[in-house]
Amino acid sequence: MEIAALRSAGQDSWLHAAVPVVVDAVIEKSSTSGKPYLEVQLCDARDRFALRVWSDNGQYDTARSLAAGSCLRLEGEFHVHPQFGLEARKWSFRALEGKEKEEFLAGPPDLRARQEADYAFLAETIDKIKDPRLRELGLSFLEKFGPRFRRTAAARFFHHARRGGLVEHTAQMMRYADAVCAANAALHRDLLVAGVLFHDSGKLWENCVEEGGFAMPFDERGELLGHINIGIELVNTLWKGLPLDDWKNLQPDNEDVRLHLLHLIAAHHGELEFGSPVQPKTPEAIALHYIDNLDAKLEMLARGYASSATVAERIYDKVRPLNIRPVAPLSAGA
Amino acid sequence: MEIAALRSAGQDSWLHAAVPVVVDAVIEKSSTSGKPYLEVQLCDARDRFALRVWSDNGQYDTARSLAAGSCLRLEGEFHVHPQFGLEARKWSFRALEGKEKEEFLAGPPDLRARQEADYAFLAETIDKIKDPRLRELGLSFLEKFGPRFRRTAAARFFHHARRGGLVEHTAQMMRYADAVCAANAALHRDLLVAGVLFHDSGKLWENCVEEGGFAMPFDERGELLGHINIGIELVNTLWKGLPLDDWKNLQPDNEDVRLHLLHLIAAHHGELEFGSPVQPKTPEAIALHYIDNLDAKLEMLARGYASSATVAERIYDKVRPLNIRPVAPLSAGA
Amino acid sequence: MEIAALRSAGQDSWLHAAVPVVVDAVIEKSSTSGKPYLEVQLCDARDRFALRVWSDNGQYDTARSLAAGSCLRLEGEFHVHPQFGLEARKWSFRALEGKEKEEFLAGPPDLRARQEADYAFLAETIDKIKDPRLRELGLSFLEKFGPRFRRTAAARFFHHARRGGLVEHTAQMMRYADAVCAANAALHRDLLVAGVLFHDSGKLWENCVEEGGFAMPFDERGELLGHINIGIELVNTLWKGLPLDDWKNLQPDNEDVRLHLLHLIAAHHGELEFGSPVQPKTPEAIALHYIDNLDAKLEMLARGYASSATVAERIYDKVRPLNIRPVAPLSAGA
Amino acid sequence: MEIAALRSAGQDSWLHAAVPVVVDAVIEKSSTSGKPYLEVQLCDARDRFALRVWSDNGQYDTARSLAAGSCLRLEGEFHVHPQFGLEARKWSFRALEGKEKEEFLAGPPDLRARQEADYAFLAETIDKIKDPRLRELGLSFLEKFGPRFRRTAAARFFHHARRGGLVEHTAQMMRYADAVCAANAALHRDLLVAGVLFHDSGKLWENCVEEGGFAMPFDERGELLGHINIGIELVNTLWKGLPLDDWKNLQPDNEDVRLHLLHLIAAHHGELEFGSPVQPKTPEAIALHYIDNLDAKLEMLARGYASSATVAERIYDKVRPLNIRPVAPLSAGA
Amino acid sequence: MEIAALRSAGQDSWLHAAVPVVVDAVIEKSSTSGKPYLEVQLCDARDRFALRVWSDNGQYDTARSLAAGSCLRLEGEFHVHPQFGLEARKWSFRALEGKEKEEFLAGPPDLRARQEADYAFLAETIDKIKDPRLRELGLSFLEKFGPRFRRTAAARFFHHARRGGLVEHTAQMMRYADAVCAANAALHRDLLVAGVLFHDSGKLWENCVEEGGFAMPFDERGELLGHINIGIELVNTLWKGLPLDDWKNLQPDNEDVRLHLLHLIAAHHGELEFGSPVQPKTPEAIALHYIDNLDAKLEMLARGYASSATVAERIYDKVRPLNIRPVAPLSAGA
Amino acid sequence: MEIAALRSAGQDSWLHAAVPVVVDAVIEKSSTSGKPYLEVQLCDARDRFALRVWSDNGQYDTARSLAAGSCLRLEGEFHVHPQFGLEARKWSFRALEGKEKEEFLAGPPDLRARQEADYAFLAETIDKIKDPRLRELGLSFLEKFGPRFRRTAAARFFHHARRGGLVEHTAQMMRYADAVCAANAALHRDLLVAGVLFHDSGKLWENCVEEGGFAMPFDERGELLGHINIGIELVNTLWKGLPLDDWKNLQPDNEDVRLHLLHLIAAHHGELEFGSPVQPKTPEAIALHYIDNLDAKLEMLARGYASSATVAERIYDKVRPLNIRPVAPLSAGA
Numbered sequence A, B, C, D, E, F: 001m002e003i004a005a006l007r008s009a010g011q012d013s014w015l016h017a018a019v020p021v022v023v024d025a026v027i028e029k030s031s032t033s034g035k036p037y038l039e040v041q042l043c044d045a046r047d048r049f050a051l052r053v054w055s056d057n058g059q060y061d062t063a064r065s066l067a068a069g070s071c072l073r074l075e076g077e078f079h080v081h082p083q084f085g086l087e088a089r090k091w092s093f094r095a096l097e098g099k100e101k102e103e104f105l106a107g108p109p110d111l112r113a114r115q116e117a118d119y120a121f122l123a124e125t126i127d128k129i130k131d132p133r134l135r136e137l138g139l140s141f142l143e144k145f146g147p148r149f150r151r152t153a154a155a156r157f158f159h160h161a162r163r164g165g166l167v168e169h170t171a172q173m174m175r176y177a178d179a180v181c182a183a184n185a186a187l188h189r190d191l192l193v194a195g196v197l198f199h200d201s202g203k204l205w206e207n208c209v210e211e212g213g214f215a216m217p218f219d220e221r222g223e224l225l226g227h228i229n230i231g232i233e234l235v236n237t238l239w240k241g242l243p244l245d246d247w248k249n250l251q252p253d254n255e256d257v258r259l260h261l262l263h264l265i266a267a268h269h270g271e272l273e274f275g276s277p278v279q280p281k282t283p284e285a286i287a288l289h290y291i292d293n294l295d296a297k298l299e300m301l302a303r304g305y306a307s308s309a310t311v312a313e314r315i316y317d318k319v320r321p322l323n324i325r326p327v328a329p330l331s332a333g334a
Helices: A003-009 A060-064 A098-106 A109-127 A132-151 A165-183 A189-199 A201-205 A220-240 A254-266 A283-307 B003-009 B060-064 B098-106 B109-127 B132-151 B165-183 B189-199 B201-205 B220-240 B254-266 B283-307 C003-009 C060-064 C098-106 C109-127 C132-151 C165-183 C189-199 C201-205 C220-240 C254-266 C283-307 D003-009 D060-064 D098-106 D109-127 D132-151 D165-183 D189-199 D201-205 D220-240 D254-266 D283-307 E003-009 E060-064 E098-106 E109-127 E132-151 E165-183 E189-199 E201-205 E220-240 E254-266 E283-307 F003-009 F060-064 F098-106 F109-127 F132-151 F165-183 F189-199 F201-205 F220-240 F254-267 F283-307
Strands: A015-030 A036-043 A048-054 A071-081 A085-095 A310-312 B015-030 B036-043 B048-054 B071-081 B085-095 B310-312 C015-030 C036-043 C048-054 C071-081 C085-095 C310-312 D015-030 D036-043 D048-054 D071-081 D085-095 D310-312 E015-030 E036-043 E048-054 E071-081 E085-095 E310-312 F015-030 F036-043 F048-054 F071-081 F085-095 F310-312
Touching (some): A015 A098, A036 A060, A048 A085, A132 A189, A132 A220, A165 B165, A201 A220, A220 A254, A254 A283, A254 F220, B003 B015, B003 B071, B003 B085, B003 B283, B036 B060, B109 B132, B109 B189, B165 B189, B165 B283, B189 B201, B220 B254, C003 C071, C003 C085, C003 C283, C109 C165, C165 C189, C165 D165, C189 C201, C189 C220, C254 C283, D003 D283, D015 D098, D109 D132, D132 D254, D189 D220, D189 D283, D201 D220, D220 E254, E048 E060, E071 E098, E132 E201, E132 E220, E189 E201, E189 E220, E189 E254, F003 F015, F015 F060, F015 F098, F048 F060, F071 F098, F109 F189, F132 F189, F132 F201, F189 F220, F189 F283, F201 F220, F220 F254, F254 F283
Antiparallel strands (some): A015 A071, B071 B085, C015 C071, D036 D048, E015 E036, F036 F048, F071 F085
């Protein structure tokens, strides 16, 4: 079982279950009445929660000595407190071992399978780009940064905020890009696909999940430059490694291709007020901006359906940052 | 030739040409030095301009007696003044007659053909809707309001602001809707397609072009209610004419289908700040909002490429309301 | 005594009192240390609070078996905790019965009397409308939806957020409308009065309180369409039931009257940024917008004086959504 | 006849008429082809326009020697050019003399009568204030600054932008204040009336029209401080001249009365974003803010009805700064 | 030791320490399980926290009888709870007496010394103003309001929010003003220095700390008028006390000097949207606005470095109201 | 004489003068009455205007054959038309030759001298940077791009919008940076100075003036990327050319220095809403943002004093984009 599944299942009553988790931190605290306890922060591929261990619990000393990064099988009763969130009682744990641990760190099979499929689709789509500059640039990115890319989240909060989330977001955007180009022949498909690949590539240094784990530390480069500037620097570095001389007679010029691609990265936030250093000025830049929004907003809504409480039949509690109460979709009955 | 073509061709020098036009109004004026002249306002399917006729021009009296709605063949030399726009000199005119006039009022063949094709595609797409409620609703709309729909512009300014523009905008949005549903199976295709058809249907009373002409008068209903409220009233009226009893056992319920469709109309502006009385709360409402924006913004950019002056090689003058200087798209060379 | 009165009286110390309440929900929970308790959510005509019942309390089993909708007399000691709000201790309860229960559900006499008076004033004002279309429309609304209207709140939070609040808000706005028309003869009194009656009528499906109780469930129609669109649909439906043929020779035309009334509903939020699909374009629409704001903001301020803590003599704590610290009004001494 | 009347009457054709005007400035210019002309800037109580005098006009030399402040009777043909506004041809002028001139400078009788009536109503309303502090303060203001007050406009553009406009605006706001207090007994009538009197009193140094004329020069004090700060300084100065000792035992305290009155001035713009140094925090401050908006916006709309072109039957061209196309009010037929 | 120091030192473990504090309030509360406790609110020169005393604590009765304003030496173990902030256990207290108390109320020596130095620098800078009007005005302010000035905070939250904070802020702004005038000879140094002195002088009635303590009560005058209006009233009052006749022949005129100084106060918030009744219109007003922002923002950042948790090496948690995660400054190594 | 001087001197009457100018473009046009004319666009170091040459002017053919880039001495009478700006009559021209031409293209001596001095100050300040990385980076920038830097404007409109304007802006910001560091020892002087040098360096490809002339063509790279991204790419490129290995043991690390410098460029617009991809997160980034604003706004104000009309004594007409009416500074009389 996963933490997220506990959250869904434990909304009404106490649920007996076991979950594999990794220890993020163990912090000594004490209650306002002075009673000491440990706060053991645990996470898995999709979610996280804090286990409180009181000093009179027989497992207190064992829990206290848990190292960050330890992988555990936590068994007990779980419940979602309306104010405090997921809680556990009557629990015990033991270390995860061998294959069990390996599988846990690989992530849940469905998520893993989806991300594998997304990554394969994405790599295949890049490989089919006709323009040699954009194709080789994309392939060199996957070659050099593939593993890091696969660990990166699309955002720190709100949408695709999990290991591999950026691969999911990028792949789905490529599907939309493909579809939109099919509906509008005037769009430059190669350019748009490459733009999708690189538009958030700076997040590899903003929202990257650590190797062999699920934590997402902050990165000084990400904080000081932001993912737009890092993405541009990344493309420029990869670009210099291409055999540009071989393509010096191609039309359009190498330099034009580079500038238009950088423009897609620079303008993808769409409006100055969202920190976009330039506004979209080409058809592909406009298309990329709306495709990005479309996928991000649909994912936020899907997250709302999956995790928000229902405040009435078919109506869900407010979802941030959409700031709406989602209404259940019309079931496709007819 | 068309007015828009004069505008493109006459930017650098005086061009000899003939254009069919319809008289919108003839206004008597006089210059600041007291010299009388006529301002003859002329338009065609895509554009409009004003011809000045001075009192010492031999055609002054003839021009003065032109009735609004008269169709003319205007021949002469044309030029685009950088400050005052399109101007004519050494011109003469005669009435358009018979087939010539009929063809002119039908609009230029390419535009007519495109709008015919768009309308056919749109009607066919409606006909393929599987849900009988949404299909019949769409068909009854086309049946009752088809001719009015085909005369309506998508906007008064800025994008698709011409007779038939709403058909073009709606058809292209249907292509995007189709494509996006293909890329995301979770979207309810029937609902989204019907939402596209009706989202701007209130504009039939906001931006409708008069019969047998090209003028777009203001309408008190449009001013007082706005197209969102008119569109909702329209759907409600058509809905009451459907054989709903025949479908009372369908899933989802008739009433659910109606409410979800109305939501797509009510929420398509996306944000309260753009006068949206509700924000999008279902997947199809989110998708519709971005598809609408995508087509509108790409059309504004295309209009910029076609009609803005170039301020440098491959850079165009500011385009309203995008408020950007478009950059020429990357030519698909490779 | 009422819950709101406990809140005022119990700010400084524990207060012994009894209050009639209705059970909204009983939820089983447990503390972080694993101790089970019940959260019994209780409300009355003006307010709500949660009673916590620990498992070692002798009334635990009785409390656990309380059905939603049960009416109780709760007696005990009450206190307002600065962080957690209203709390009870040493409490007991018994079922409300017969007349006692009936009176409780009717609401407190002062509120009931005020709402009765407000409703009577409102009905009388409608009855005095001279234009037969607007008068009959108003009367048919009261006839068909009077009971629902009387149960509706003016808002879910912030102002008049209680059963009958919409009647209070509408009646006070009618007083202001009357007064403003007296001061400015150019305003169309009948139209403005009818606009006040219907401007929030869509809230009958957005903020309606259940029959025989005080809960305000969410409604899918309200969420999907919003009260502006529902109000317009309501007026259109009532309008179709009027004997319009009898009035076909009246000036202004029936259709003009309908459009101007719908405009008042459509434009009453005043600015696009507040989700107004059109801006006010007639004198009555402008007047309605400001009268609505005037009453809503004065009520928010009054609520602040009544329920905010004082942070200094004559200065109150911040009031949402005004986002100000109210200052006590100047007493009318002279 | 007045300039504003020429504007209404001369929209369709050339109109023969005579108007009294005062010379604001005479400026020598020349056309782009080098032909010299004079631009004679003329105004009256409600409006202004520029007369062009070409060098080959026999009246050129006379016109050139006109002094600013000269009062003339201008006779000729007038017309409203759609782009350049009001124009004249075949004109002549002579000096206004004696009673003719006196009456002209007094302003048109209807405007004069309305402003007289408004001022009398305003003075009477002040005189009826019961609180002696507020009454005497108001009376001392009228006594010391009455003439200046009567020359002041309520704004430089947009609403009541004419000599005496502030008296009209203030008087109408007093009528609304009276009406609103009648509808809501909780409001402090004396305080609100005094607040209305003083809320824009700083405009006596921001928008004051010169004595014996119609020009509205800029004032350094107004530019540097703004009317809110000047109004507060004015009240403080007048306040110090009151016999406060005589009232030292009144309730509420003198100082409380002063602070609440200053608050009404300081907060009347309502929101920080409109340059309000504080937001309204008392009932009267909220009421004053909405009454001010109500009168200003209704006057802007009235100005739109009177002077905007109609773009369709019952629909007017956009009005600044409302940024709407006004729709004709519903005629009170029934 | 000070409270702020406990906060820094107690982030990781329990720390034994003693701090002098003053009692702000003692409030009787009880836990959700009904257990009574006292919340003893304590503060010192820079910070504040709440001590919880349970009813079974032997010091309960003593704590209950503590009067607001009592000065104590609190000794015990301290710890920063990640959610609830600073906590104490195993504590005891005794009254501060004699010199100990006096020193405590004087504030910590380093803060006292810095504020003394800042005040001396500020007084000296005023004394060096060459224009006699501005110099005497500044000196009379220090003479009449010096002690109140030294007790005032620069803000209620966010920056320099402590007794004497306004002196620190004003002095540092004077250093910047001096520096900027040195770099730009066109700025009027005397005017800018006087503007710095008075720009926030209205805060003496908005954020003043009580005498002999550290609490900052709200003030009705501050709430109703805001510091801009109070500052202007203050300058006007002091100005009237100057021997203006002696300077009636100076250039620029007395009145010009007064208006320009008032403009600096009125415009220092820079934009209407920040409640500035006028925007900066002179060079010194622009300079003052940016100098004010520069010092305020740098202080907020410094406060973030000092008190925010680190979320990664050299990266700090979000700081309000900057709404950024500060990054550690580059150490000046080279 | 310069064009700007004509503008100041010719506001009231026709002025006889001669100015050196360069031809930017010659465009054939015709008046609305069909009369042909040439629009000869002329500019100099600080300003530009358009000369109209009618077909009946004897110099028509000569003017028609003028090549873009021709340098002329234009003599005649000049005047500022209130609506159309600077106009000329009775003019003649001849080619500039030899030294005369050379001096003209060099720019006016005072501007040249100021820019020389500014550039020298700037180079000297860079040379005094103690950190070898930042010093060498700055020096390599001056060495490689010095001439381009000296031709660049600080903006296309509004402030320092002239050849060399970026040098003036950068030098003055360095003076402020120096001054502010002197007043606040905690700021890293070397970093701030380098940040000032590079913050707008991307404008070398956004606002660069052509060699040997005064025109400022648009640049595709500037349009697609914006100056922030170009500046970052520039620093990255120069950085790679530095002998970083020699400094690998310096503290702080090379990479830290690079990131902090890039942060200053990335964050200098201050707020996301101004297109800043990241907000300032270090003390130097905050200081740079305010110093940039201070100089830009003071220059806009100075431009207003120099070129806006006075609307009253000591009050100037609105200045864009400050959107204020400047008030004359207080003369430093005392």
